[in-house]
Amino acid sequence: MSRLAALRLGHFLPALLLLGSGLLAATLPSLTDFFTSLFNVLPTLLLLLGGTFCMVYGRQRELFILLVLYMGYFVLDDQVDHFRDVGRVRDDAALVFHLCSLLLPMLYGLFALWRERTHLIQDLIARFAVLLAVCGVATALARRYPLALEQWLSTIRWPALHAEWMSLAQLAYPLFLLIGVALVVQYLRTPRPVHAVQCVGVIALLWMLPNTFIQPHALQVMTSVVMLMIVVGVAHEAYQMAFRDELTGLPGRRALNERLQRLGRNYVLAMADVDHFKKFNDTHGHDVGDQVLRLVAGQLRKVGGGGKVYRYGGEEFTLVFAGKTVEECLPHLEAIRQAVEQYPIQLRDRQQRPGDDQLGRQRRGGAGSGRVSVTVSIGVAQRGVAQRSVDEVLKAADKALYGAKSAGRNCVSSQVKRRGAVKLKSSES
Numbered sequence: 524m525s526r527l528a529a530l531r532l533g534h535f536l537p538a539l540l541l542l543g544s545g546l547l548a549a550t551l552p553s554l555t556d557f558f559t560s561l562f563n564v565l566p567t568l569l570l571l572l573g574g575t576f577c578m579v580y581g582r583q584r585e586l587f588i589l590l591v592l593y594m595g596y597f598v599l600d601d602q603v604d605h606f607r608d609v610g611r612v613r614d615d616a617a618l619v620f621h622l623c624s625l626l627l628p629m630l631y632g633l634f635a636l637w638r639e640r641t642h643l644i645q646d647l648i649a650r651f652a653v654l655l656a657v658c659g660v661a662t663a664l665a666r667r668y669p670l671a672l673e674q675w676l677s678t679i680r681w682p683a684l685h686a687e688w689m690s691l692a693q694l695a696y697p698l699f700l701l702i703g704v705a706l707v708v709q710y711l712r713t714p715r716p717v718h719a720v721q722c723v724g725v726i727a728l729l730w731m732l733p734n735t736f737i738q739p740h741a742l743q744v745m746t747s748v749v750m751l752m753i754v755v756g757v758a759h760e761a762y763q764m765a766f767r768d769e770l771t772g773l774p775g776r777r778a779l780n781e782r783l784q785r786l787g788r789n790y791v792l793a794m795a796d797v798d799h800f801k802k803f804n805d806t807h808g809h810d811v812g813d814q815v816l817r818l819v820a821g822q823l824r825k826v827g828g829g830g831k832v833y834r835y836g837g838e839e840f841t842l843v844f845a846g847k848t849v850e851e852c853l854p855h856l857e858a859i860r861q862a863v864e865q866y867p868i869q870l871r872d873r874q875q876r877p878g879d880d881q882l883g884r885q886r887r888g889g890a891g892s893g894r895v896s897v898t899v900s901i902g903v904a905q906r907g908v909a910q911r912s913v914d915e916v917l918k919a920a921d922k923a924l925y926g927a928k929s930a931g932r933n934c935v936s937s938q939v940k941r942r943g944a945v946k947l948k949s950s951e952s
């Protein structure tokens with residue numbers, strides 16, 4: 524699967540919806556008392572709840588992003604409050620604002636790109652040390668040389684690139700660009716929900732900073748929104764870990780158990796099993812076996828007739844058809860059986876794999892390249908008078924699968940129970 528194909532709207536959608544709602548709320552001329560109070564406490568609440576959640580699950584990276592966002596909010600909110608109460612900005616407002624417009628994207632980007640690789644405690648200490656060092660140096664410089672620092676920050680270094688609407692320190696724009704590109708590259712290399720959320724978060728910050736003193740609720744609303752995005756991203760990944768099978772990307776056994784609880788009165792279950800997979804593993808190795816499981820999963824996923832496929836475990840998959848009869852499902856099962864059988868699997872020696880794509884394509888087409896194919900056997904059963912509970916239907920599908928294996932494999936078998944008699948129907952190529 525290409526990296527672009529792996530790019531999933533589902534990874535971005537929650538964050539984009541939050542961003543849209545945030546923009547709407549932040550640009551409203553006034554908010555009701557309820558929402559004003561809510562957004563006043565939301566950043567603190569999200570730091571406490573989201574931070575605890577991240578700590579419990581060892582998500583240091585997201586914990587520090589939340590911390591950086593909150594610190595930025597804390598410092599700027601003080602300035603905005605003064606501006607709102609007195610009607611003019613504090614003397615140090617320009618210095619604080621320019622410093623935040625550099626430090627906020629810088630620290631956000633740094634922690635977003637800094638993967639958790641070392642031991643949890645070491646990682647925590649290293650991140651704290653970096654945060655303290657950067658904030659400590661910035662505070663010391665701001666106290667010691669306020670005027671020089673403010674001048675340095677507000678200098679327009681590249682007049683040709685400056686536009687009227689650019690209210691941040693000019694250095695902030697290339698910094699935002701650099702971080703945005705780095706985060707997009709990170710997502711393309713590893714398409715994970717938190718990586719997607721971090722990309723959208725940069726856009727929200729880029730909108731928030733210039734509007735901090737202009738839109739009355741920009742700071743509270745956008746800080747809350749970005750913090751919420753990060754927490755949602757972590758929750759999304761926790762859900763995926765629990766319900767998705769990592770190898771194939773299919774929903775896993777836990778997701779299947781959930782689905783089986785709410786199937787209604789009419790449904791069909793099918794069990795699909797890769798034939799002679801032990802032999803395949805023994806011949807080609809476990810790694811190639813894993814690749815094959817991914818390919819088979821990719822073919823099974825295409826099943827028609829409203830079927831949904833789950834990885835049951837090992838080399839077994841379960842297909843669920845809600846509101847269908849066996850007769851309606853058989854053509855779709857037969858189609859995927861054929862699709863798996865006809866799918867050519869290219870075996871390549873890892874060590875001999877060329878770095879060059881074109882060379883790789885040539886070699887794949889070459890006579891020496893090894894092509895194999897695998898087949899699946901499928902057993903299918905339907906809820907009926909003889910098997911009423913999900914367990915019974917699953918058992919019947921398993922029995923039909925056993926029948927398919929006995930009938931020579933690479934076929935679909937359905938077990939139809941009528942008045943105690945068991946009839947096994949096999950369709951073979």
Ligand SMILES: Nc1nc2c(ncn2[C@@H]2O[C@H](COP(=O)(O)OP(=O)(O)OP(=O)(O)O)[C@@H](O)[C@H]2O)c(=O)[nH]1
Nearest residue numbers: 796797798799800801802804809810812813837838
């Ligand atoms: N590579 C790989 N192999 C797995 C995985 N899960 C289970 N297996 C292997 O799948 C094989 C299952 O073999 P068996 O259940 O004996 O059946 P089979 O060889 O497929 O033969 P039939 O089902 O009778 O056609 C075992 O060798 C397992 O090690 C996995 O995630 N990756």
